[in-house]
Amino acid sequence: MGADASETPLADRMRPGGLDGFAGQVHLLAPGKPLRQAIDTGRLHSMIFWGPPGTGKTTLARLVAARSGAHFINLSAVLAGVKDIREAVTEARARRSVEDRATVLFIDEVHRFNKGQQDAFLPHVEDGTLTFIGATTENPSFELNNALLSRARVYVLKPLSLDDLTAVLRRALADPVHGLGARDLALSAEGAGLLAEAADGDARRALNLLELAANLSPGGVIGAETVAAVMAGALRRFDKGGDLFHDQISALHKSIRGSAPDAALYWLARMIDGGCDPLYIARRLVRMASEDIGNADPRALALAVDAWDTQERLGSPEGELALAQAAVYLACAAKSNAVYLAWNAALADARRGGTAPVPPHLRNAPTRLMKALGHGRAYRYAHDEPGGYAAGERYFPEELGERRYYEPTDRGLEIRIREKLERLRALDQAARDAAK
Structure with missing residues (x-):
C-alpha cells in the first residue's frame, strides 16, 4: 500500500527503526x-x-x-x-x-x-x-x-535544531514506503525553512505540518504560500503551568531585574505568543515593580498597575502594548530590593517573636478606663515636635528592642530616602544620648 493511502499519521510512519535515522x-x-x-x-x-x-x-x-x-x-x-x-x-x-x-x-x-x-x-x-x-x-x-x-x-532531551528538522522533512519526502516519496513532491528551501521554524524543535509537529502541506499540494512543489496556509494560527510551545511556563516567566523577571529591556520584550512576546494569560503577566509585573525596583522608582508600581488595568479594560492588542510599555519601564528603572529584604526580615521577626504587647504610649485610648490604665500616656505627637519629628521616640515592642530592616540603596529615589533616614537616626541618637 502506498504511503499516501495509509491512515497512520506520517509522524508515526516515519518513526526511525534505528539510530541511523534518528535526528538530534x-x-x-x-x-x-x-x-x-x-x-x-x-x-x-x-x-x-x-x-x-x-x-x-x-x-x-x-x-x-x-x-x-x-x-x-x-x-x-x-x-x-x-x-x-x-x-x-x-x-x-x-x-x-x-x-x-x-x-x-x-x-x-x-x-x-x-x-x-x-x-x-x-x-x-x-x-x-x-x-x-x-x-x-x-x-x-x-x-x-x-x-x-x-x-x-x-x-x-533537547529540542531539535532547524537543521535536524529540515533533515527529518527531507527524509519523509524521499521515503517511498513510509513517507511521501511515492507522491513525487518537492519542498522548496523557503518552505522547508518555514516548516522547520514553525515546528519549534518538535519533529512530530514538523511531520504533521508537512503532511497537511502535502495534502494541499497534490503534485509539484510545496512552497512558502502553502506552508503559510497550514501554519495559520499555530502557536509556540507553552505548557501553561509546567516547566516551560515557569522557565519563561523566570527569564522575563530576570531580564527586568537585570535592566535588559530588549530581552524583557522578547520573553514577554514569547509568553503572549504561546497563549499565556496576559493578566497573569500583569500580576507578575506588579510583583517585579515592588520586589526589584521598590522605592528606587515608585512610579514603576503605578505604571505596572495601570498596565494591568488597561489589559483588563481593553484586552488585546491594546492591553498587550501596555504590558510591553510597563516591562520596558521596569527594565530601565533604577533597581532596589531594599523593601523586599526589609519586609522579609520584619515578617520573620513577627512570626518568631510571639505576641509582643504594644508599648503603652502607642496604644489607643478612646475610653476613660483605657486612659486610666496609661494607654497613650507620654506619647509625643510628631506634628508638634521640632521639624515634625519626635527625636528619640521608640516604636517597637520593648522585648524586641530597636530593629533596622529597611536599608535604602544608593540608586534612584532611595538616595534621597537614605539621606533623610540618616539625618533622622542621628537626631534619635543625639536625643537618647542627652536623656542618659
Whole structure:
C-alpha cells in the first residue's frame, strides 16, 4: 500500500527503526556516550527521558527494547491505572517464565501518575521483573517519587535544531514506503525553512505540518504560500503551568531585574505568543515593580498597575502594548530590593517573636478606663515636635528592642530616602544620648 493511502499519521510512519535515522540528541547518542553504549550493547537499565514533545522519547524507548531483545509494553499515564500496571507485571512474568525474555515497561507522560500509581510498579522494577522507561515533559525532580528517581537514570532531551528538522522533512519526502516519496513532491528551501521554524524543535509537529502541506499540494512543489496556509494560527510551545511556563516567566523577571529591556520584550512576546494569560503577566509585573525596583522608582508600581488595568479594560492588542510599555519601564528603572529584604526580615521577626504587647504610649485610648490604665500616656505627637519629628521616640515592642530592616540603596529615589533616614537616626541618637 502506498504511503499516501495509509491512515497512520506520517509522524508515526516515519518513526526511525534505528539510530541511523534518528535526528538530534547528539549529546546523548554520539559514540561513547552512556545512552549510546547502552543501546549498542543491549544493556537494559531503568531510565527516564525528560524533554519537550517531539524530541524522540518514545522512539528511543523502543530502540532500547528492540536492541536488547526485550518485550515492549507501552502504557500512557493519561489513560492507564494500577490495574494496567498489574496486567503488565503478569505479562512480564509470563514472558520471563516461558521465553526467558526481559520486559520493558514504557510509561508515556509518567508525571501524570500519582504517588500510589508510581509505587505500584516500583517493587517489580527492584526485583527485575520490569525494566522501567518513563517519558515526561515535566521536571522529574518535582513530579516523580524519590524512590523511583533513585532507580532510574535521567536523560535530558533537547529540542531539535532547524537543521535536524529540515533533515527529518527531507527524509519523509524521499521515503517511498513510509513517507511521501511515492507522491513525487518537492519542498522548496523557503518552505522547508518555514516548516522547520514553525515546528519549534518538535519533529512530530514538523511531520504533521508537512503532511497537511502535502495534502494541499497534490503534485509539484510545496512552497512558502502553502506552508503559510497550514501554519495559520499555530502557536509556540507553552505548557501553561509546567516547566516551560515557569522557565519563561523566570527569564522575563530576570531580564527586568537585570535592566535588559530588549530581552524583557522578547520573553514577554514569547509568553503572549504561546497563549499565556496576559493578566497573569500583569500580576507578575506588579510583583517585579515592588520586589526589584521598590522605592528606587515608585512610579514603576503605578505604571505596572495601570498596565494591568488597561489589559483588563481593553484586552488585546491594546492591553498587550501596555504590558510591553510597563516591562520596558521596569527594565530601565533604577533597581532596589531594599523593601523586599526589609519586609522579609520584619515578617520573620513577627512570626518568631510571639505576641509582643504594644508599648503603652502607642496604644489607643478612646475610653476613660483605657486612659486610666496609661494607654497613650507620654506619647509625643510628631506634628508638634521640632521639624515634625519626635527625636528619640521608640516604636517597637520593648522585648524586641530597636530593629533596622529597611536599608535604602544608593540608586534612584532611595538616595534621597537614605539621606533623610540618616539625618533622622542621628537626631534619635543625639536625643537618647542627652536623656542618659
